[in-house]
Amino acid sequence: xxxxxxxxxxxxxxxxxxxxxxxxxxxxxxxxxxxxxxxxxxxxxxxxxxxxxxxxxxxxxxxxxxxxxxxxxxxxxxxxxxxxxxxxxxxxxxxxxxxxxxxxxxxxxxxxxx
Amino acid sequence: xxxxxxxxxxxxxxxxxxxxxxxxxxxxxxxxxxxxxxxxxxxxxxxxxxxxxxxxxxxxxxxxxxxxxxxxxxxxxxxxxxxxx
Amino acid sequence: xxxxxxxxxxxxxxxxxxxxxxxxxxxxxxxxxxxxxxxxxxxxxxxxxxxxxxxxxxxxxxxxxxxxxxxxxxxxxxxxxxxxxxxxxxxxxxxxxxxxxxxxxxxxxxxxxxxxxxxxxxxxxxxxxxxxxxxxxxxxxxxxxxxxxxxxxxxxxxxxxxxxxxxxxxxxxxxxxxxxxxxxxxxxxxxxxxxxxxxxxxxxxxxxxxxxxxxxxxxxxxxxxxxxxxxxxxxxxxxxxxxxxxxxxxx
Numbered sequence: 108x109x110x111x112x113x114x115x116x117x118x119x120x121x122x123x124x125x126x127x128x129x130x131x132x133x134x135x136x137x138x139x140x141x142x143x144x145x146x147x148x149x150x151x152x153x154x155x156x157x158x159x160x161x162x163x164x165x166x167x168x169x170x171x172x173x174x175x176x177x178x179x180x181x182x183x184x185x186x187x188x189x190x191x192x193x194x195x196x197x198x199x200x201x202x203x204x205x206x207x208x209x210x211x212x213x214x215x216x217x218x219x220x221x
Numbered sequence: 222x223x224x225x226x227x228x229x230x231x232x233x234x235x236x237x238x239x240x241x242x243x244x245x246x247x248x249x250x251x252x253x254x255x256x257x258x259x260x261x262x263x264x265x266x267x268x269x270x271x272x273x274x275x276x277x278x279x280x281x282x283x284x285x286x287x288x289x290x291x292x293x294x295x296x297x298x299x300x301x302x303x304x305x306x
Numbered sequence: 307x308x309x310x311x312x313x314x315x316x317x318x319x320x321x322x323x324x325x326x327x328x329x330x331x332x333x334x335x336x337x338x339x340x341x342x343x344x345x346x347x348x349x350x351x352x353x354x355x356x357x358x359x360x361x362x363x364x365x366x367x368x369x370x371x372x373x374x375x376x377x378x379x380x381x382x383x384x385x386x387x388x389x390x391x392x393x394x395x396x397x398x399x400x401x402x403x404x405x406x407x408x409x410x411x412x413x414x415x416x417x418x419x420x421x422x423x424x425x426x427x428x429x430x431x432x433x434x435x436x437x438x439x440x441x442x443x444x445x446x447x448x449x450x451x452x453x454x455x456x457x458x459x460x461x462x463x464x465x466x467x468x469x470x471x472x473x474x475x476x477x478x479x480x481x482x483x484x485x486x487x488x489x490x491x492x493x494x495x496x497x498x499x500x501x502x503x504x505x506x507x508x509x510x511x512x513x514x515x516x517x518x519x520x521x522x523x524x525x526x527x528x529x530x531x532x533x534x535x536x537x538x539x540x541x542x543x544x545x546x547x548x549x550x551x552x553x554x555x556x557x
Contacts, residue, residue: 158338
């Protein structure tokens with residue numbers, strides 16, 4: 108049962124990858140990429156967790172309590188906001204691809220011409 | 222592992238599968254919003270309130286908005302193309 | 307390659323990858339038994355050394371400040387990329403931007419518009435509160451910046467565009483983003499000049515649990531909040547063909 112968080116992270120990665128490969132719509136593909144990103148958040152926070160620990164905010168707890176790791180929380184919280192903007196960049200690329208090829212199906216887009 | 226964490230992990234696994242299996246992008250935007258909320262509950266269960274706050278505002282507000290506006294831009298172009306033809 | 311052949315190759319690849327992934331994850335320490343000392347040391351030294359109660363904020367902006375600087379510039383670059391992709395083509399665009407005749411309020415029903423208008427001020431205050439108290443409670447520049455963006459976005463949803471009085475809105479958002487990104491880097495330079503190391507916390511630390519404490523961390527929170535708000539509004543504005551930020555017909 109203690110393997111469950113890692114199993115969920117692996118499952119999210121694999122199902123997102125399956126969605127990317129079998130996608131028929133570029134916008135659907137970009138959202139599946141965000142599912143793959145969320146698997147890394149789950150993995151990071153699962154690694155940093157400590158049994159019986161609490162959040163490392165010392166506003167109302169005493170100094171000697173068991174706290175979870177703050178570094179993985181730092182990495183994940185900046186990552187969540189930044190990846191939203193990167194998804195916006197990918198969606199802008201999708202809009203331009205639709206403008207160029209007239210379709211959103213990745214299988215029907217031709218190769219890049221020089 | 223507490224019961225809340227197990228339930229949240231199961232909800233996240235189902236939510237991720239639902240996001241991938243929703244093939245229509247407009248519907249997928251709404252499922253993404255709900256998936257973002259389940260992720261936020263999971264992050265709270267893992268004792269990371271900052272990350273949960275980030276995930277709520279991004280995954281439930283900003284990300285579906287961007288998906289829907291990108292779709293709108295694409296559909297507008299298709300409508301104009303169809304009118305021209 | 308035909309579709310079926312690609313799917314067969316993908317199937318084989320993903321089976322191999324999945325087995326390696328599960329085997330690799332099995333080697334991690336048990337869930338809840340992470341014995342990392344670095345994180346515990348940072349958590350326990352945040353309050354005595356920096357007088358800021360949120361050790362996550364201290365880790366983000368002080369102990370691991372360079373990582374946050376780099377992430378912030380990823381955000382900045384992505385916003386620049388969206389503008390470069392969507393704005394440059396607008397002059398040669400065959401599809402016109404939304405014509406003036408469709409400039410009805412975005413939310414059509416009166417009840418919805420009243421509700422949204424009533425929500426703008428509380429959400430704005432909430433965003434400012436979360437940005438300013440980032441070093442004391444969960445929150446900070448990233449979360450508060452997105453909330454500020456949604457507060458201004460509610461103005462667009464209740465009306466036709468975001469007006470900022472005599473300011474030109476698009477320029478104001480770009481200026482906010484620039485101030486945020488440059489502000490972070492320049493405060494780091496202040497640390498270099500005054501305290502000897504880049505992004506070293508050089509302002510006085512103050513007393514714990516007070517609003518003015520933690521040295522330069524509140525300033526960095528404000529810089530990041532401005533940048534995130536500016537970047538997200540510019541990005542959504544580009545998707546809406548720049549009709550989001552207008553000033554009586556001109557940008």
